[in-house]
């Protein structure tokens with residue numbers, strides 16, 4: 130089994146976002162981490178490798194900082210990591226991002242399963258996984274809460290998808306693309322040995338030419354979305370008052386008087 134996990138580096142979830150007058154977005158000095166939702170995809174890939182053998186390759190299209198996400202995945206136990214980047218990739222939207230990832234997966238050739246997290250915590254479009262599946266002509270099994278069965282010989286996978294109304298059981302032939310959701314597993318911590326391996330490893334960078342991608346299909350040239358104006362939402366104005374009576378009954382009575390006075394009730 131060759132399993133590929135796609136991952137993106139994101140700011141820490143505690144990061145404070147700001148936008149300057151020119152529309153430049155900043156996450157302050159926030160450390161860059163693996164997209165937290167992708168840890169579920171990495172964990173699932175490692176469990177499948179433990180059950181069926183093979184290897185797990187983690188890939189990311191991103192600038193040099195993206196190596197932080199790859200390092201984390203290696204420290205968790207992935208076997209190989211590849212970054213795909215050229216300056217032409219700057220400002221890629223999901224259309225262009227999925228093109229680059231699909232080309233890289235195509236180049237690998239022997240891939241049985243491609244795993245994604247449910248979304249990226251910063252841009253959060255939820256589009257990249259399905260777009261990669263569409264580009265590769267593979268089944269897209271998204272919002273997967275459980276991989277119920279995987280048969281590498283019959284080359285089938287059966288999953289449970291999380292829907293608002295319940296769960297849906299779906300089977301598909303391999304190779305397939307699976308988007309994982311929170312709750313599919315409990316991601317493992319990075320191990321000491323894993324951290325050492327991640328620190329010593331070489332992280333090859335594939336160029337567009339190496340994956341057979343055309344430069345006019347990446348970055349701004351290959352993107353359908355333009356961001357003409359980026360701004361922070363207006364700060365919410367409001368005030369809070371703590372109502373405190375001598376007793377619970379008195380507090381409730383004070384609250385009711387206030388709500389009546391404000392014509393809320």
Ligand SMILES: Cc1cc2nc3c(=O)[nH]c(=O)nc-3n(C[C@H](O)[C@H](O)[C@H](O)COP(=O)(O)OP(=O)(O)OC[C@H]3O[C@@H](n4cnc5c(N)ncnc54)[C@H](O)[C@@H]3O)c2cc1C
Pocket residue numbers: 135136137164166167188189190191219220221222223224226230245246247248249250251252253254255256257258352354355356
């Ligand atoms: C510096 C910067 C500039 C940007 N400029 C533009 C712009 O000009 N126009 C525009 O439309 N968008 C822009 N974006 C946003 C960009 O479109 C998205 O970050 C990107 O396409 C991925 O979409 P998403 O984050 O919504 O991922 P989702 O679709 O929510 O993520 C789904 C899954 O795909 C994985 N994934 C996402 N991206 C990658 C990747 N690069 N490599 C591997 N796996 C990945 C995620 O980790 C997750 O597992 C910019 C982003 C950055 C960081």
